[in-house]
Amino acid sequence: MVGLVRDAEKIARLRRQLLAWYACNRRDLPWRRSRDPYAIWVSEIMLQQTRVAVVVERYQTFLARFPTLLSLAAASEQDVLALWSGLGYYRRARMMLKAARFIAEQRLTGLPASSAALRKLPGIGVYTAAAIASIAFGEAVAVVDGNVERVLCRLEGWEFAEGASESALKREIHLLAAQLLDPAQPGDFNQATMELGATVCLPRNPRCLVCPLAADCRTKGEHATAPRAPMLSxxxxxxxxxxxxxxxxxxxxxxxxxxxxxxxxxxxxxxxxxxxxxxxxxxxxxxxxxxxxxxxxxxxxxxxxxxxxxxxxxxxxxxxxxxxxxxxxxxxxxxxxxxxxxxxxxxxxxxxxxxxx
DNA sequence: GAGGCGTGGCC
DNA sequence: TGGCCAAGCCT
CATH class of the missing domain: 3.90.79.10 (Nucleoside Triphosphate Pyrophosphohydrolase)
Incomplete structure (x- = not known):
């Protein structure tokens, strides 16, 4: 399944094209103007299962009210929830507050700087730990979110087989993401892959004509998506x-x-x-x-x-x-x-x- | 590992 | 109108 490992040239080409595309096409989002790990953290938590447009509004308000990790740690849960009102998944806010208080109680200077340490905080899973570590601290760790999964599956022609275990495929996706990651600029590379998935390699109507990876793509956007649980209405x-x-x-x-x-x-x-x-x-x-x-x-x-x-x-x-x-x-x-x-x-x-x- | 957890907007 | 999401995490 993993055929890229020996093709260093192809890996270099994909990195170069992706990063060049991102340099020209990245959206000007507020959290991309910050290097503050705390601000990156807030944005990543808000972005979990939530549309960018909604987060853009709330992110600024939240940071204006709680500009630092310590100011958040000192807040009441009701005050934090008030700023979260309408964002949904309120457990995110509670866990973020819990993590902030934990850090403050430990008298640490801020968020831990490694993905492994971040992963231990409540509300920070595998994806969010990798995102914060790579974007805020430059750690060479690949992120895999819904966008990355879709981009890499289409690139390689991988499909979620009917009834088969998804975990094997997920493992392959993580391996591939780790191989592709540009260790020299992991934050930009990770964001580039997600940005491509969010704006070009769209779930329904991918815009392959403007995709920087189209020449290397095995599916050109044609690929079966994972079977979704039927939505009861x-x-x-x-x-x-x-x-x-x-x-x-x-x-x-x-x-x-x-x-x-x-x-x-x-x-x-x-x-x-x-x-x-x-x-x-x-x-x-x-x-x-x-x-x-x-x-x-x-x-x-x-x-x-x-x-x-x-x-x-x-x-x-x-x-x-x-x-x-x-x-x-x-x-x-x-x-x-x-x-x-x-x-x-x-x-x-x-x-x-x-x-x- | 599957199910629970919110919402506004899009088509 | 109503179905379907969108940068996951926890249990």
Whole structure:
């Protein structure tokens, strides 16, 4: 399977073409302007299973609020989650905070500088350890993420065989990535491969005409991808209420119990039963996907004096101003509803929520 | 090792 | 409209 090892010339050519392409085509992303290992770390955690466009916005805000590892270590979990609100996979934020506190408690000067040491920190797996080590510290270790897998499989014509173990192929991919890696500039090489996968060697419609590796590619983009687990799409439905005080501009939020596996500790609008949002009170409907479930959520207003007659669930509750709410660890759905209801807009004169029934 | 963990946007 | 993702990690 590994046929490259004796072909030093081909390896040199691939490196040269990839790096030359990257030098001209790299996107100007904020974390590429930093050499700070902490900043690289933040970007890599945020980028896990998350689109670049979303991360670009959040990365700057996060670093402005927590500019150093020590400032993060001193933060409360709720403050960190508040900045993570809407990004999803909230465990990432919790683990990053945990790692920052661990480093601070050990009185270390910063992140460990080797991939092996990084790997021991919570939230840093094989990929992230290699990414930080190569990009921030120049360690000659290859990264393998979804992009690299796709690029190398297409390059070599490797396929995920039906029913066969994926681990053998994954091992080959790691070996090949390690062979190709340019030890002189591992950070750039790794980012170049990922960038190629993200912008040229696309999953569905690869742009082979502009690919710097096309001449050496065995598939020209034609290759079977790994069989995906069939996505179940269930329909769920529940209702949320925007509960407002008539006098003050406040909403009622409840905190999800810390024992939950999904979004523990985050704040949300109180839930209602479907029947408690009849059509004439419906303010809006929001589609919101949580994992593999599409929820069609019905929203109504509930004023404070109506609360007693409606469903009451357990959990901590707080009346908060909209400014406070905007700064809290809201679930993505709640943030979406409050934004879409224009509650986060500054409209001083307008009485809140009385425009519709 | 498979399943759990979020979300906004794209087609 | 609704299915399908996108720079993984943990258990």
């Amino acid at each position: 269930r329909e769920g439905a529940h209702a949320l209420s925007i509960r407002t005080r008539r006098a003050g501009q406040q909403v009622l939020l409840e905190q999800r119990p810390s024992s939950l596996t999904v979004m523990p500790g985050l704040w949300q609008l109180p839930e209602l039963k479907q029947t408690e949002v009849p059509g004439h009170l419906l303010r809006m409907t929001v589609r919101h996907a949580i994992m593999q479930v599409n929820y069609y959520v019905r929203i109504r207003n509930v004023y404070e004096d109506e609360l007693k007659s409606l469903t009451v669930a357990g959990g901590a509750r707080r009346w908060v101003s909209l400014a406070e709410a905007a700064a809290m660890a809201l679930t993505g759905l709640t943030r979406k509803v409050l934004t879409r209801a224009h509650l986060f807009e500054v409209r001083p004169r307008e009485p809140l929520n009385e425009s519709q029934s």
